[in-house]
Amino acid sequence: MTHETLALTATLNQLAELDRYNHWIYEQIAGSLGRRILEVGSGTGNITNFLSHGGREVVATDVVPSYRHTLSNLFSERSNVLVRRYDLSEEAPREFLDNPFDTVVCLNVLEHIEDDRFALEQLRAALKPEGRLALLVPAHRILYGEFDKAVGHYRRYEKSELTIKLDESGFKVESMHFFSMLATLPWLINGRLLKRDYLPTGQANLANLLVPVLKLEKFIGPPCGLSLIAIAQKKG
Numbered sequence: 001m002t003h004e005t006l007a008l009t010a011t012l013n014q015l016a017e018l019d020r021y022n023h024w025i026y027e028q029i030a031g032s033l034g035r036r037i038l039e040v041g042s043g044t045g046n047i048t049n050f051l052s053h054g055g056r057e058v059v060a061t062d063v064v065p066s067y068r069h070t071l072s073n074l075f076s077e078r079s080n081v082l083v084r085r086y087d088l089s090e091e092a093p094r095e096f097l098d099n100p101f102d103t104v105v106c107l108n109v110l111e112h113i114e115d116d117r118f119a120l121e122q123l124r125a126a127l128k129p130e131g132r133l134a135l136l137v138p139a140h141r142i143l144y145g146e147f148d149k150a151v152g153h154y155r156r157y158e159k160s161e162l163t164i165k166l167d168e169s170g171f172k173v174e175s176m177h178f179f180s181m182l183a184t185l186p187w188l189i190n191g192r193l194l195k196r197d198y199l200p201t202g203q204a205n206l207a208n209l210l211v212p213v214l215k216l217e218k219f220i221g222p223p224c225g226l227s228l229i230a231i232a233q234k235k236g
Contacts, residue, residue, distance in 0.1 A: 004152035005064060020211040025107065026050040028179060029134035032231045034102020038126055040086055041109030044070045051105060052081050059101070061086035088112075088119040096126040103127075107136040108227075111153045120169035127234045133171060137162065139178060139228045145191020147198065157228055171232035178225030181217045183207060187226055 026047055035056055042048045042060035044067055052058045052075065060071050061084045068083050075081035086093060088109065104123050113119040123133055138148065138156040148156065159176060166173050186203055190196045207214070217225075 004150070019208070021208045022046050023050065024211050024215065025136065025179075028136075028229045029105065029107075029231065032103065032132045032134050032174075033105075034132070036102045038086075038096065038101040038104045040088060040104060040106045040123065041112075042071055042083075043067055045074045047105070047107055048075070048081065052078055055080060058082070059084055059096075063087045088122060089115065090122075092122040092125045100126055100128045101131060103132050103134060105134045107134075108138070110135065110137050111148075111155055111157070112151075114154055116154075117165055117169055120165060120171070124170045124234055129234065129236075131234050132174075133166075133230075133232045133234070135162075135166075135230045135232065136179070137228050137230075139225055140184070143184065143187050143191065143226070145187070146195045147187075147191045150197035159228060162228055162230060166230065166232050170235050172235050174231045174233055176228060176230040178222045178227070179229045180207075180214065180226040181222035181224055182210075182214055183226040184224050 030050075033051070033056065037051055037056055037058045039048055039051060039058060039060050042062050045060065048058060048060045048071065057080050059082045060075070062068050062071065063085065068085060071081075071083045075083070084093070084095075086096070088106075104127055106123060110116050110119055127133065138153065139158075141156050141158060144153070144156045159178075163173055163176065190200065190203075
């Protein structure tokens, strides 16, 4: 494994323990999900588990062979979950184009792709007419720090930048909002000031415990956040 993959694996294993936080992320996109879902960059299945409920058909994908092995083992008893390889830096596989999806879910993946416009075009190609993309990316360039570098992030996104890129890639943005506002300052301190290239376990566990409180941000329409979440519909 590369250094970036090792760092990413450690992070995924850490995030797997954050059950409340993972479900909170899922809640942000649940209303946009169709019956047939392509999840791009499933990792070790932290969100896949939620996507596969309710009889939905899920094609879970990743470029890392060990992650696909983990996914295959984890969902071996669920006939509605298929595991495939999909690299967003390449053209969408023919099997996806021939049998497109109601929804594409892409969470914390686009920032790993150098040519993100090309990646968005491939996501669009895998959707049915008027299908939806549920997208989560890291927010605010000023927050880009040592952890972003360690796990292979090319960028963090501003709201206007993401809106333009989605539009130019053939999507109509239905909604976009910041997510996890209270995590913004700790991230800035850890990554930019303290130069940490890892997520402090204690802070991550505390955030998981505080999810019921963190959810209150929906009532204020947070002006900033650790991430941006967009729901966009395929145009044309």
